[in-house]
Every structure is written in C-alpha cells, then in structure tokens.
Amino acid sequence: MSFAEEAASDVPTLPGTHSGIPTYLLEKARKAKGGIFETRTKPRAERQRLPVVPQGIERDAFLQALAELKEELGAENLEVNDKPLTDGWYMEHPNTHDMMTILDEEELVASAVVYPGSTEEVQQIVAWANKHRIPIFPISMGRNLGYGGAAPRVRGSVTIDLGKRMNKILDINPEDFTCLVEPGVSFYALYEAIQAKGYDHMWIDSPDLGGGSVIGNTVDRGVGYTPYGDHWACHAGLEVVLPTGEVIRTGMGALPGNNTWQTFPYGFGPYSDGIFSQSNFGIVTKMGMTLMPNPGGYESFMYTFPKEEDLAPLMEIIRPLRISNILENVAQLRHVSQSIAARGLPRSTFYTGSGPVPSSILHAEAAKSPVGDHTWAYYGMAYGPSHIRAHKLALIDSEFRKIPGARKIDPSTLPADEYFWSRDRVAAGIPDIQELRWVNWTPNGAHVAFSPVSPIRGTDATALFELGKKRHEQYGIDFWPAFCVGLREMHLIVEIVFDRHDLERKTAALACLRDMVDDAARLGYGEYRTHLVLMDQVAGTYSWGDGALMKFNEKIKDALDPNGILAPGRCGIWPRRYRGRGWEMTRESGLVSEGRGVEMD
Template sequence: MSFAEEAKSDVPTLPGTHSGIPTYLLEKARKAKEGIFEGRTKPQNERQKLPVVPQGIERDEFLKALAELKSQLGDEHIEINDKPLRDGWYMEHPNTHDSMTILDEEEFVASAIVYPGSTEEVQQIVHWANKHRVPIFPISMGRNLGYGGAAPRVRGSVTVDLGKRMNKILDINPEDYTCLVEPGVSFYALYEALKEKGLEEHMWIDTPDLGGGSVIGNTVDRGVGYTPYGDHWAMHSGLEVVLPMGEVIRTGMGALPGNNTWQAFPYGFGPYSDGIFSQSNYGIVTKMGMTLMPNPGGYEAFMYTFAKDEDLEQLMEIIRPLRISNILENVAQVRHVTQSLAAIGQPRTRFYSGTGPVPQEVIHAAAAQTPLGDHSWAYYGMAYGPSHIRAHKLALIDQEFKRIPGARRIDPATLPEDEYFWARERVARGVPDIHELRWVNWAPNGAHIAFSPVSPIRGRDAMKLFALGKRIHEQYGIDFFPAFCVGLREMHLIVEIVFDRADAEQKARALGCLRDLVDQAAREGYGEYRTHLVLMDQVAGTYSWNDGALMKFNERLKDALDPNGILAPGRCGIWPKRYRGRGWEMTRESGGQSEGDGVESA
C-alpha cells in the first residue's frame, strides 16, 4: 500500500477492532492521520532473506517449529514476518518492528507473530518456546511508542501479541470501583465500556496522554495518567501471570480459591510478588485488576503561564507543599514553551528553516501570536470536588502561583476548541484523547524517543535537569522539549526528542544526545524510570550501587524462573544466563548493533 493509499484509508474504530478509536474521536483521528502522512517521505523497506531467525536455532528447525505451533493454535493465528515493514501510524501501528526506530529498522525486528486467544494458549506458546529454545517477546498492544513500540529486544524473537484475541473486559464493579481486564483492552475501550453501562458519571478511568494503549501494558510498564489516580501501578490490584516455564499464578487475593476481594485488596498473604512482573521479563500478565476513580462531584481545569525559564525554580518550590498536601490534586504538567509550540501540529520549518535548535527569540515571537501569548512555562492542572471546595483550593493556588512575577492565569473562555489546554482538560477528567500526537509533526517522518529521569520536587533539581538537558541538546543541535510531570513526592522529567526517522544523521545525533543525557544525569543522582530498548542496558548499568547488587539479584531471579532464557531476553537489561558474556548488551561502544555472538547451546 502506498503512502497515498494509507493516508486515504479510514481509521479503525471501536467496537469493530480492539485497537480502534472511539467514534467521538474519529474526526480528530482522521485529521491526525492526515497530518502525519503529509510529512511522510520515508521509502518502504525492501527486505531479503526472510524471515529473520533468532540466534541459537537453525532456519529449517525454526520453520519446522513454527509449523508445529501452527498445528496447535491454528494456521490463522501465526504470521511469519516476511513482508516489507510498514510503519503505519498510532492507530494502525506495526507489531513487527519499532515504527519510530532510532536504529536500522532491521535491528529490533520479529521473525513471526503469534496471537493467543486464552491463558491456556499462552501456556502452550511458552511450552513450545522452551522445547525449541526460541525467544518470545510478549506485547499487550504494542503502542509503547517512544520506548520501542512492539519491537523485541532480541532480533528474530517471536512476538506474542496478546491484544488481538485477548481483549475482554471481564468485570466492572460499580460498588467497589474496580475492573478486571485482559491485555487487549485499551483506555479507549474501557472508557467506552463505562459509557455503555451508563457508569461514566459514576466512576472514571485514569488515562495517559494517548488513550490507545493497553491498560495492562501501560500499568506494567509503570506509565502515568493525570487524575489523582495517575500512578497506574499503584492503582492495580491482582495479576494472573504465565511464568516462563508455563505455570500460571494469581497474585494477592487471587491465590485464594473462590476469593471475593482480588481487585479490592492487592496484597493477600505472604511476600508481595506483583512487583517482579513490572518492567521485567519474569512472566506474561494475562489478566489484571484495576481500581477506578469515584466521580469527585465536579471539576475545573486551570492553567497558568510563567514568563522566564528561571521561574521554574520558584514554581517547583511553590508546587511541592501544595502537591504533598493535595491542594494540587492531579498529576499535572509543567511544559516548556518550545513543546507547547510544537503541539500546534505544524512542522518546524513553519517557524524556522535554519540549522541547530530554533532560537529562543523565534520561539517566543511565535508563542506571542498564539492564544496563550508569550511564556516560558505552562502549568496545566485540575481541581476536583463540589464548587465551594474547588473555589477554596483554586484561591490558594492562585495566591501562591502569583508570587512569581509575571504569572498569568489563563481564562479558558478565551481559548479555541483545538487549543492543547482542552486535551489536558479531558485527560485530567478521565476522558481519553489523541491530541498529543501533534508535536511529532515537528519533523518530517516524525518519530520520537524519550529521556525520563526522576527527581524530587525541588527547584534546584528542576533547574539542574533543565540546564543539563538544554546544554546537551544544544551540543547536538536538537530542539529541547522538556515537560515535568509532578507526582506526590517526585517528578518525572519527560524530554521528547523528535527526529526524522528517514535521516540517518538525525538518528545518530538523537541517540548520542540520549546516551549523554543518561550518563550525565546519573552522575548527578538522577535515574530514568523507563527507557527505550536501545538504552535499557545503559540505564540498568546506572543502577550500580554495591557492585551492581540489584542486577545480580535480578539475574538470579531470571535464571530461577526462566532457566532456558526464552522470555523477552534483555528486557530492562536483564539477560538470561545463555546470553550473558556474549556481547548482547547495547552500549555507546556497540553502536547500532543489537545482537551478540550467539547463545549458549542446550
């Protein structure tokens, strides 16, 4: 299919497909797709010698093994990845590779994709993988964009796409405010299910910036949303997990036959094991419980802008006590003007055609022409509860924020319907959106990759990270897009690097910039909470206290649970024994090579 044909094809919708867009967002999704394909020039990948076969198994043996799996699950539930790699876009993303790859797209590429329809079929796949020593890489829906998408860490792995056939909402409990879901349930789908049951006014979901990702996938990767329930991992309760040798366990109260509190009490009895299944390769989550937020009885979005970059320090000192005391209630964003400008959805060339980062005077002149006016930082927040309670909290916030000279509260009535503020307003009241895609149009063939360190909510830490990021971005000639997401006692700095994935030089600069950011932030005491496949070994290596004691512990767990090393080898830097010491780790020195020198034989 050509770019023109792809651009004209309609967007998949719910309930027609588990990965579709809800109809209330259809027109917005069509416009987003149109904008993405307008800037697309990257030629279609031409491929030879396919499929890619994982190291450790001969091609003929691999094809025989796939035929065996087809006989068990059905021919229609297995696809060999032997066709050109199509990047698609957010709503029609690939499950074969990373559509936003920062390396050659053949580095992180699957050999085949298998679609299980039940926990029992996931067990069958795991038993098959152990029998033939084939690496498998599970995904929920594969929309972990900016961190590797659906791509496997080990080239030639068989991707286990759980979402296509395992996409049921198994329970919604309006009394306990909980739900139980399978991996193919997106935030869009969960929200639509509440509407269908007439429960959207009774309870809310918490959604990330984009609602098309899996509830399980996002939660297990410790993603965040923007209501008071924004820490998704903290809000889960109960897992069903297929272990790497094929056993099935249920965690917490789920281990008690006939229990009635699996989604209401996460801990059960004895050691709390859920944590080892988050950001790990110790098991495949096939069911998960999640808590839902009671309707708070009202809400009011608000926004402030601040004039100078250096206002960030005082702002964070004001935010911290307000956030800890829950006057500032939700996971809010403090976003820099450069990213706010990109969120308009126009290409960078509309504002500047020179090389290097867009000069700040150009950014500020362009910002002055927007409905928000000129600024350096924008704070997007939400107050919850009845009107008199909201009024009290908002008055306190206004008094504190206006201690900063030049602080302005923006009147939402002055903002047009397509202003980014309204996307933040919807997300902060649990309504999934698709607006966040727009800033990827900053570059032709727009792709993004994230640097995501965590710090205390302190002005000096915010300024140190801001200065570090700005300096390194300037060294590499890259526009700097910082946004702080403020939790209760910590904040995530999310820096999105937007690049042209058809431009090898841009990709090399972006990767060099990221590697410097990781190393230099770690030297200052800041570690990433989440990262892209290409950076996992490097980031894991920064958590090196006591001669790498944590990684040694992780490796012991891996070897005990997965003695054949079949489940997502290398994920989050955790390599099974048969891969260790063979050069599989990706570092600055390894360049763009993702593979090592073979695997230990059986």
C-alpha cells in the same frame, strides 16, 4: 498500498476492532493521520524479506518449529514476518518492529507473530518456546511508542501479540470501583465500556494517548493525569504465566473462591506483583484495576510564567501544594518549545536554519497564540463541588502569583483546538489523541524519551533542565522539557523528535540520550522507564553495591526462566545463556543490537 492510499483509508474504530478509536475521536484521529502522512518522505519498504532467525537455532529447525506451532494454534493465529516492513501510524501500528525506530528498522525485528486466545494458549506457546529454545517477546498491544513500540529486544524473537484475541473486559464492578481486564483492552475501550453501562459515577485514568493497553501501560509503570495517575499503584491482582508455563494469581487471587482480588492487592505472604512490572519474569494475562470515583465536579486551570529562571522558585511553590493535595492531579509544567510543537505544524513553518529553533522565534510565535508569550505553562485540575474547588483554586492562585509576571489564562478565551482542552479532557478521565500532533515537527517524525526522576525541588529541576539544554544544543536538537509532578517526586519527560529516515539525526538523538542518561546518573537522577536500546545502559546506572540489584534480578531470572526464552534483555536483564556474549547495548556497541550467539545445551 501506496502512501496516498494508506493516508486515505479510514481509521479503525471501536467496537469494530479492539485497537480502534472511539467514534467521538474519529474526526480528530483522521486529522492526526492526515498530518502524519503529509510530512512522510521515507520510502515504503519494498524489498522482499526472509524471516529473521534468532541466534541459537538453525533455519530449517526454526521453520519446522513455526510449522509445529501453527498446527497447534491454527494457521490463522501465526504470521511469519517475511514481508516488507510497514510503519503505519499510531492507530494502525506494526507489531513486527518499532515504527519509530532509532536504529535500522531491521535491527529490532520479530521473526513471526503469534496470537493466543486464552491463558491456556499462552501456556502452549511458552512450552513450545522452551522445547525449541526460541526467544519469545510478549506485547499487549504494541503501542509503547517512544520506548520501543512492539519491537523485541532480541532480533528474531517470536512476538506474542496478546491483544488481538485476548481483549475482553472481564468485569466492571460499580460498587467497589474496580475492573478486571485482558491485555488487549485499551484505555479507549475501557472508557467506552463504562460509558455504555451508564456508570457516570466512575472515571478511568488515561495517559496522554488512550490507545495503549491498560495492562501494558500499567506493567511498564506508565502514568496518567488524575489523582489516580500512578497506574501501578492502582492495580490490584495479576494472573501471570511464568516462563516455565505455570500460571499463578497474585494477592487475593491465590485464594480459591476469593471475593476481594481486585479490592485488596496484597493477600498473604511476600508481595510478588512487583517482579512482574518492568521485567521479563512472566506474562500478565489478566489484571485488576481500581477506578476513580466521580469527584462531583472539576475545573481545569492554566498559568503561564515568563522566564526560564522562574523554574526553581515555581518548584518550591508547587512542592508543598502537591504534597498536601491542594494541587491534586499529576499535572504538567511544559516549556514553550513544546507548546509551539503541539500545534502539529512542521518545524519548517517557523524556522529552516540548523540547530535548535532560536528562543526569539519561539517567543514571537507564542505571542501570536491565544495563550500569549510565556516560557512555562502549568496545566492543572481542581476536583470536587464548586465551593471546595473555589477554596483550593484561591490558594493556588495566591501562591502562583508570587512569581512575577504569572498569568492565569481564562479558558473562555481559548479556541476549541487549543492544547489546553486536551489536557482538560485527559485530567477528567476522558481519553484523547491530540498529544500525537508534535511528531509532525520533522518529516517522518519519531520520538524517544529521556525520563529521569527527581525530588520536587528547584535545585533538582534546574540541574536537569540545564543538563538537558546543554546536550540538546551540543547535538542541534530542539529541547522540549516537561515536568510531570507526582506526590513527592517528579518525572522530567524530554521528548526528542527526529526524522527516522535520516541516519545523521537518529545517531544524534541516540548520542544525546546516552549522554543525558550518564549526566543525570552522575547527579543522582535515574530513569524510571526507557527505550529498548537504552535498557542496558540505564540498568547499569543502578549499580550500588557492585551491581547488587542486577545480580538479584539475574538470580530470579535464572530460577524462573532456566532456558532464557522470555524477553531476554528486557530492562537489561539477560538470561544466563546470553550473558558475557556482547548482547548489552552500550555507547561502545554502536547501532548493533545483537551479540555473539547464545550458550548451547
């Protein structure tokens, strides 16, 4: 299929496919897809490929092992990755590699993809991997874009795509506001199911884009934008296949015949759920999730602030309002640079020179928009009956207007396609797809994120802003800072958008990220989540006590996964048979992801 044919093909929809778009978003998705293919210049991959064989097993033995697994699960449930790599786009993404790779696309690539249909089949795959000492890499739906997508950390791993056949919503309980889902349930699908049942008294919490797996996002500690935005804090109950093949249920799920698995997460004894988030200690096959009660009304609001130096005093205003829940949701404070990019237009529309787009151009463009010129934009939401909202909004207004030049934007003046309305929908528990638009900033747009966590303080926000701005200027990259404010901490999310067909720009993006990670760590700020390529570096910054935490993680890994088959290297945790062989990706290792073999039996 050519680019033109791929662009013209329609977007998959729910319920036709588990990974499809809801029909209410279909026209928006078609437009997003068209914009992406309009700027795509990267040639389609044409070369014929042999499947990549993971280190530690001979090719003939590997192919024989794949044939054995195909016999066990059915030929239709295993695909060998021997075809040209196709990038697709958000709604039609690959499960063989990272469609937004910052390395060569053949670097982090799967050898094959297997599709289990049940927890029992996941157990079969794990037993097979142990028998042949083949690395496996589970994904829920593979839409962890900006952090590695569906790519395995170890080249040649067999990807376990849990989403294709394990995509059932097992339960939605309208009385206790909980659900139980499999890995292939997206936020789009969960929202649609709740709507179809007429459960208007319940909301979901969605990330910026709703196509990702509820389990995948939660286990990677992703966030959304209602008061239930901390997804990991809102989960309750896991079913997990361990690397040796046993199955456990955590919390109340360990009690036979229990009736509180999704309502009380802790159960009795040590709380083990945490070791299965951002780790390679098990494969989550079921998860409970708590849902938000409909607050009885909501009202989005937006304020703009004129100067970069407004950041510090603004954070001092935000902190007490957020801690006291006057500012109720995980809101965003965005820089004007990303506001311009969110229109979905190529950078060349505004500027064709080298280096970051000049500030004067950004402000001139902002001045033409319905929102008007600004440097910072705060998107928030008030919840509850009208009289309660009015009280909270009055408090917020009096505080925000302490910043000279602060303006409250009247939503009635904003057109339907203004970015404000996407934030409005997401903060109201309605999944959207508009956030995708800023990848059109460059041809072949890809993105990777810098995501440090800090207290909600003006000094911290300023320090992170300044270090990010300095490094972006050094590498000639447009700087898009956005602060996502939790209850007592904030995540700075800096999206670097680059042309994935341009080696120079990919290299600059990775170097900028590596510098910012080290800069932030020296100031006491750690990443909460990162790309596959940066996991070793980020894990290394958590080095207190001569690396005591990593030593602890390695002990758990070796106990639970003695053969080192499950997602080796994920979050910087390497099994014993890989250690000391150069598998860690650092600045010194450059653009190569592989090490020098594995320990043989």
